[in-house]
């Protein structure tokens with residue numbers, strides 16, 4: 455189908471975009487990559503009165519390394535950039551490893567990190583990965599009536615951002631501007647894996663794991679984030695129990711995978727029953743935890759390099 | 764509802780039009796631009812038939828607004844043969860020759876989108892494995908060929924491109 459009529463502006467300045475969004479009221483939307491919003495318009499699931507296109511706002515793009523080693527990603531960072539950028543590969547290899555699994559290349563050319571978080575699809579990779587990395591989201595809006603003129607900003611940990619399927623902390627006049635990712639240490643390993651019927655489709659389930667070891671190989675931190683296995687991204691409770699304070703042996707990794715499989719909340723559909731999905735989660739968590747442990751032990755987190763198992 | 768002025772370069776030719784904001788790029792190409800080689804299957808990003816190059820990168824033209832291409836360069840299947848420089852409408856690009864040779868199309872509905880995805884893919888991966896080829900075309904649905912000959916076509920195209928003109 456074709457989209458319903460709407461007004462369109464494409465400002466180059468962020469404050470101009472924020473003002474346009476505030477002026478247009480509840481029924482306006484910002485347009486980022488358009489890879490979720492335009493299908494919704496074509497299906498007439500959304501009928502905004504006005505679209506504020508963010509594609510020409512230069513302040514929203516760019517990938518930077520902070521002095522402390524963390525990263526700052528502009529909200530308009532494309533999935534394709536996560537896949538190709540050298541800084542990402544080195545300092546956030548988990549994003550580089552997972553990016554090729556987000557949709558297909560022509561969709562990754564346009565789709566953005568800000569759009570993915572704002573859309574908050576439980577099957578989306580990026581919210582779950584950013585949660586695992588401890589990222590936070592910076593949002594901005596124009597001052598409201600009664601406030602001093604200018605830009606009003608706030609920062610939320612990703613944990614407090616995505617509440618449920620397609621439901622976030624974002625208010626109607628707010629725009630995501632940046633994603634902050636804290637630095638990763640040398641003895642830290644991350645790994646990602648997902649399963650879909652066809653490469654590029656939304657995953658039936660996916661898992662990302664992160665582990666930090668000390669010099670002796672004792673696990674200091676272990677965490678798992680699941681994709682499409684619950685209403686909103688959340689770290690799986692209890693996976694650290696069998697692991698932290700000891701070396702991550704095969705048995706302990708398997709125990710952690712059992713915890714994740716029992717603790718997740720997958721919704722059955724025509725692609726798989728609940729039991730199938732729990733089994734899949736167990737397999738994916740075991741593989742990613744084992745790989746994260748190996749990478750942490752090797753003192754590096756190679757991004758796109760493929761390893762078996 | 765406002766109207767938007769769009770000036771873009773399509774297949775090497777400058778074009779300037781006024782469009783309704785809601786006009787999709789796919790409809791702009793097939794309508795006002797008169798380039799019906801870009802096909803439209805699903806209009807929600809799944810089938811890949813509408814794929815074109817925007818400043819050299821593959822995009823779904825059904826998931827962009829025509830208003831967004833202002834100042835950009837678009838390549839459709841009609842301009843593929845001249846994609847590297849001057850447009851050569853009517854001539855065959857090596858990828859098109861390879862598809863012809865290997866019977867990589869039947870009805871041809873999916874072909875324009877695949878050709879443009881493959882053009883961008885081979886630019887980045889000039890010597891792909893068959894697995895890489897399968898992955899590269901995974902975003903395109905073909906209801907006729909069973910994909911086997913499309914994979915052969917892409918492998919052959921890589922050879923032709925390596926041989927040079």
Ligand SMILES: Cc1cc2nc3c(=O)[nH]c(=O)nc-3n(C[C@H](O)[C@H](O)[C@H](O)COP(=O)(O)OP(=O)(O)OC[C@H]3O[C@@H](n4cnc5c(N)ncnc54)[C@H](O)[C@@H]3O)c2cc1C
Pocket residue numbers: 483484485486487488489490491492493508529530555556557558561564565566567568569570572573575577578579580624628629630631654655656657807808809
């Ligand atoms: C065929 C197909 C397959 C796909 N497969 C996957 C997949 O496997 N995994 C996956 O994760 N995604 C997938 N996607 C979705 C894709 O990743 C989208 O790009 C992403 O979900 C939304 O990002 P966008 O930049 O395109 O946002 P848009 O579509 O432009 O916007 C989506 C929503 O977010 C809002 N928004 C966007 N940016 C901001 C901002 N900076 N501040 C505030 N609000 C904002 C918009 O107003 C809109 O409501 C797929 C899409 C298609 C069409």
Ligand code: FES
Pocket residue numbers: 802803804805806807808809810811812813814823824825826
């Ligand atoms: S018509 Fe655009 S992807 Fe199907």
Ligand code: FES
Pocket residue numbers: 867868869870871872873874904905906907908
């Ligand atoms: S050749 Fe008919 S759809 Fe591919």
